[in-house]
């Protein structure tokens with residue numbers, strides 16, 4: 630079981646102690662060129678979560694490789710690098726440039742960013758190109774905003790992904806109480822936090838059943854109980870996002886709470902919980918046929 634941060638929700642260089650409380654640190658998504666992101670305001674609070682429209686603000690791959698990555702490598706925590714692009718070739722190029730860097734443990738392909746068609750064919754194409762460009766383990770980060778997420782996960786698996794990270798945010802809108810104009814300058818933004826949890830759980834549940842791939846589950850995790858539910862749905866590892874803004878001590882707290890939850894369940898090790906939600910209880914038909922056998 631690993632506890633990671635969700636991409637974009639922790640800056641390890643300004644908060645190294647929090648980063649070291651994780652089993653691995655995931656970077657903000659890096660793109661080929663530097664990006665300033667969208668105009669402010671780009672964060673809004675909503676019921677049971679928040680909206681963001683950061684717009685992949687990052688220094689770009691050149692500066693990331695020369696300045697950021699060497700410093701991340703000195704933190705003493707495993708580093709996962711999240712990459713994003715606007716064409717398949719961008720992903721291949723980013724992976725190629727990360728391939729020989731010893732600081733990088735895993736590359737996370739953010740295929741859920743704007744201007745990249747979120748359709749199975751495109752995800753398969755991106756993963757295939759990334760796979761050909763690097764020997765590093767690849768995790769593909771999926772969007773929940775798709776008709777059939779298991780189909781997308783299968784396309785990523787077929788193209789050679791080693792694991793799945795899920796889910797990214799889903800579009801939401803908040804209106805200003807007085808003006809009734811959107812709170813975010815861009816209009817809608819990505820919804821994260823507790824409101825996302827049932828959607829994320831459904832996605833993990835479906836993709837575990839379809840692929841059996843290792844999954845990093847995320848979406849509204851704030852407690853050990855939440856983490857336990859993701860493990861039961863099929864994610865042996867979890868990532869913390871929005872909760873880190875209000876409770877930077879969440880990784881340690883959730884680890885303790887999770888251990889307590891496992892103890893109370895009386896199932897032994899955490900490994901015994903992975904995918905437990907898929908275990909079939911006796912269904913109504915079995916019960917009725919048993920009753921029929923008894924009465925007949």
Ligand SMILES: Cc1cc2nc3c(=O)[nH]c(=O)nc-3n(C[C@H](O)[C@H](O)[C@H](O)COP(=O)(O)O)c2cc1C
Pocket residue numbers: 635636637638657658681683685711739770796797798820821822823825847848849850868869870871872
């Ligand atoms: C402020 C903010 C910035 C984010 N930036 C990224 C990003 O750069 N790349 C990415 O893949 N996901 C990004 N995400 C999505 C998170 O990694 C995560 O998938 C999502 O927030 C759901 O988890 P949570 O409900 O625990 O926050 C961002 C989320 C937030 C709130």
